[in-house]
Amino acid sequence: MTSATLTPGKTSADEIPWNPKVRQKKTVVDWIVDIFIVALIVLIVVAIIYPIWFVIISSVSNVDAVNTGKVTFWPVGFSLGGYARVFQDDRIWSGYMNTIIYSVVGTALNMVVTIPAAFGLSRREFKPRRVVLFLFTFTMFFAGGLIPNYLLFDSLGLIDNWLVFILPGAISVWNLIIARSFFETSIPEDLHDAASIDGLGYFGYFFKIVLPLSSAIIAVLALYYFVGHWNDFFTGLVYIQDDGKLPLQNQLRAILLANQSNLTNTGGMDILQQREFANQIKYGVILVSTLPLLVLYPFLQKYFNKGVMIGAVKG
Structure with a gap:
């Protein structure tokens, strides 16, 4: 039977409380999950913001450019x-x-x-x-x-x-x-x-x-x-x-x-x-x-x- 020898004043690794400030090494699965979450958040933000932005640029763009699909991210034929x-x-x-x-x-x-x-x-x-x-x-x-x-x-x-x-x-x-x-x-x-x-x-x-x-x-x-x-x-x-x-x-x-x-x-x-x-x-x-x-x-x-x-x- 073996037993772990502990230095006086020290504890074993199992007895050391987990420190949330210590950064844990990420595995491949962790990276995949993080990338998926970030991509999902970006898609949701774009889906919410882009319609508002499209209304803004369409309100100051040429109507023909809007109808023909030329207005995507920037106004075309600026007019107020x-x-x-x-x-x-x-x-x-x-x-x-x-x-x-x-x-x-x-x-x-x-x-x-x-x-x-x-x-x-x-x-x-x-x-x-x-x-x-x-x-x-x-x-x-x-x-x-x-x-x-x-x-x-x-x-x-x-x-x-x-x-x-x-x-x-x-x-x-x-x-x-x-x-x-x-x-x-x-x-x-x-x-x-x-x-x-x-x-x-x-x-x-x-x-x-x-x-x-x-x-x-x-x-x-x-x-x-x-x-x-x-x-x-x-x-x-x-x-x-x-x-x-x-x-x-x-x-x-x-x-x-x-x-x-x-x-x-x-x-x-x-x-x-x-x-x-x-x-x-x-x-x-x-x-x-x-x-x-x-x-x-x-x-x-x-x-x-x-x-x-x-x-x-x-x-």
Whole structure:
């Protein structure tokens, strides 16, 4: 029988803890897996970024070059005529103003309603919380439909009223469930016990302790609500008759239809120029409507990732 002889003060290799800072030698299989993962990530990034880049270069390129496939990575026949036509239209500016108002006011109301409601439904001492949550969830699967909604909004005086963009969608049940899950799983109950000992009631506990610890989920829900209001097209199409109250998405649709109408009614040599402007306007309005969201998202990205992982996965 043999035994390992150890030098005093030293341990065997099996007893030495693994050090994550020590770089392990990669095998051929490790290199193959790494290359595959990197290639997959590159393909996903290209698949996401290239369509946006193509819209950008197509909006400033010659329409014939776009139609014949000559525009791939760089613009051909650079021209800003489409953007000039878009921004010369007063409907763009009124649509932008309306959309900003609807999005900001609507998101503020959404947060004021959703966060307190989710906090209340997360408290175990609130006995009817399961019944209330069931009533909320029921609306996700069963709705009245377009005609009953129209009749309801008409009786409430919301037809052709800017409040139709804000009040009917004051709360999203899905966002409510996400926020409730966050409060249940991420806010320790010990904090409430400590706050109660210090004499804080529910309102003090909510405003002084819960809200400061909920910046991640607040940012996520605010982004969800803001994007929903910004991209809202159906509400203006059905419930608004006054063009001055239409949001940006509906105004862009009106501009596109107007340019298509001008294209069909134009004769002679001007049809080529009109067709070029119509296609540039088509790509231009895509950027005009999405650019603010693309600019906003990077500032909320870190909260977005953290909030989704905490509020959705654990719930």
